[in-house]
Amino acid sequence: KAGVTQTPRYLIKTRGQQVTLSCSPISGHRSVSWYQQTPGQGLQFLFEYFSETQRNKGNFPGRFSGRQFSNSRSEMNVSTLELGDSALYLCASSLRTGGGGELFFGEGSRLTVL
Amino acid sequence: DQQVKQNSPSLSVQEGRISILNCDYTNSMFDYFLWYKKYPAEGPTFLISISSIKDKNEDGRFTVFLNKSAKHLSLHIVPSQPGDSAVYFCAASYGTRNMRFGAGTRLTVKP
Numbered sequence: 001k002a003g004v005t006q007t008p009r010y011l012i013k014t015r016g017q018q019v020t021l022s023c024s025p026i027s028g029h030r031s032v033s034w035y036q037q038t039p040g041q042g043l044q045f046l047f048e049y050f051s052e053t054q055r056n057k058g059n060f061p062g063r064f065s066g067r068q069f070s071n072s073r074s075e076m077n078v079s080t081l082e083l084g085d086s087a088l089y090l091c092a093s094s095l096r097t098g099g100g101g102e103l104f105f106g107e108g109s110r111l112t113v114l
Numbered sequence: 115d116q117q118v119k120q121n122s123p124s125l126s127v128q129e130g131r132i133s134i135l136n137c138d139y140t141n142s143m144f145d146y147f148l149w150y151k152k153y154p155a156e157g158p159t160f161l162i163s164i165s166s167i168k169d170k171n172e173d174g175r176f177t178v179f180l181n182k183s184a185k186h187l188s189l190h191i192v193p194s195q196p197g198d199s200a201v202y203f204c205a206a207s208y209g210t211r212n213m214r215f216g217a218g219t220r221l222t223v224k225p
Contacts, residue, residue, distance in 0.1 A: 004157070033212060040123070042217035043158070043203060056212040090157055102148065103205075103213060105157030 002027065004106035006091050012112045018079040021109045025072050025093030031055075032074040033103065034066060037088040046089075049074055050097035078111075086113045117141045118206050120216035128224055133191040135219050137204030140185065144206040144214075149178060149189045152201045152218070161202070162189070194223045 005024040013019050025032050033056075034046040045058035049068035066076040072093075078085055088110050092103035119138045127133045135149075145166040150158035164171040164178045164187070171178050177190045191198055204216040 035215070040217060042120070043205075043215035045212050045214065048212050058212070092157075102160045102163065103150075103158075105150075105159065107155070107157045 004091055004093050004104050006089075006106035006109050008109055009107065010110045010112075012114060013081050014114050015081055015083060017081050018077060019081060019111060020075055020077045021089055021091075021111075023074045023076075023091030023093075023106060025074070025091075026104055029093035029095055029104070030072050031094045031097045032068055032072065033092045033094070034074070034076050035090045035092065036060075037090055037108070038086075043090065046076065048097065055097050081113045083113050086111060116217075117144075118204055118214045118216040120202075120204055120219050122219050123217070124220045124222070126222045126224060127194050129196055130193045133189075133194040133198065133221055133223065135189040135191075135202050135204075135221065137187050137189075137216055138185060139187075139206050141206070141208070141214075142185065143208045143211075145208045146206065147178070147180060147187050148205045148213070149176075150203040150205060150215075152203065158203055191221075194221075196223050196225050199223050 007022045031050045033048040035043040048056040052068045063079045068074045088108045090108045092105045148163040149161040151161045152158040162176050180187045201218045201220050203218045205213045207213040
């Protein structure tokens, strides 16, 4: 059974640019969550999608957005990049929405903003 | 909003000894708790979980203890092995609310 796949694995952008990250969940999983990992801050929740609908949202500015397609694949977009957006962005899939179940993580997309 | 806190950023133990990783939470609504383990350049992987109706869950060398009155949970690894060296994240959730993670504790097990 294939795991969660995130692309690209690494990318470098400059301030002001925008970036789109992609996540393919485990087959059969309808929930996709996105997290930002930075040193000392742990995993900060960005948002969760279930059946193409955003179900939960974390405390991030509107520059961070996402969507989910009918095949459960998800993308997140960050516009007007700032230096502080440099982080590892992790996608996780699960069978159910929200908590109460195990999350399966991808290897992450490491974004560096120069 | 740091609803889940891991106050020790790092922990070092000798191989064969016990490792105890701690986690505190502030939201009394949390009813499901998990521990994840993360190696460099990999995503976190699920390790063990516990629901609020229990106070202990054991899986091989790993045991999670939950103290609801103190809003505290801990992960015990006995005996610790060098391959256990990783960052451990505590997570909590309730209902359909998203999972909240702590900042992580880097465990180093010395041979």
